[in-house]
Amino acid sequence: MIYCLNGKLIKKTLDMVVISCGGVGYQVLVPTSVAAALPAVGGEAMLYTMMNVTETDVTLFGFATEEQQTCFKMLTAVSGVGPKVGLAILNVLSPERIALAVSAGDHKAFTAANGVGPKLAQRITLELKDKVGKGLAEGLSLGDVGGMGAPAAAGGALSQAIAALASLGYSASEAAAAVAKLDESLPVEEIIKLALRGMARR
Incomplete structure (x- = not known):
């Protein structure tokens, strides 16, 4: 399981962000309050994460704390x-x-x-x-x-x-x-x- 991500913020919407860590961009779904509190694109961001795995999808969810x-x-x-x-x-x-x-x-x-x-x-x-x-x-x-x-x-x-x-x-x-x-x-x-x-x- 990916416990947390710490890297450069390369994309941000109301409920989704992409963080680049070690050359890999991780798409993370987040609460709107978390997205709003993150820095602007290009800044450094850290999120605690939880991975949800289904038969057809693997999704990362991110949190500020x-x-x-x-x-x-x-x-x-x-x-x-x-x-x-x-x-x-x-x-x-x-x-x-x-x-x-x-x-x-x-x-x-x-x-x-x-x-x-x-x-x-x-x-x-x-x-x-x-x-x-x-x-x-x-x-x-x-x-x-x-x-x-x-x-x-x-x-x-x-x-x-x-x-x-x-x-x-x-x-x-x-x-x-x-x-x-x-x-x-x-x-x-x-x-x-x-x-x-x-x-x-x-």
Whole structure:
């Protein structure tokens, strides 16, 4: 498997790039957010990749971070979620938002992606709930949920807030639901305060 590519960007569209590595140009399908963040053609680019092999095709999918790569693997392991749907989900949700939606049972968040109806969205949250819920409660990054790597030193603000709420006795799903709609750019302390205030109103 090709784990990552690092080379010169020779072509770029909204959802596809070509990276030249060692004289070979690799065509890689990417989420639109990843393509937009890459440098202009001629610049150096690095992508984490996943190869999808079928009877008639071999396709490379590329991601800006290992978290996106791991998230894509988890999503495409769900029955009914193919690579195109996995990319569509990553087009509208960040890995952390995906983990929060799954842990909170918020299947409606996934219906914002092209090709994801209510039934498939429910299947995604159901099949991934155990995998991501434990990781969020322990304050791990999504990349660690699959059992790879050590706990993140800092982690996202939302993940830290969930870990703090879990230490106060709330379940992972309660904590995730409380912070899921909050702004992740807020300080962790503010997220915790708002989450506690929201839970007190229920």
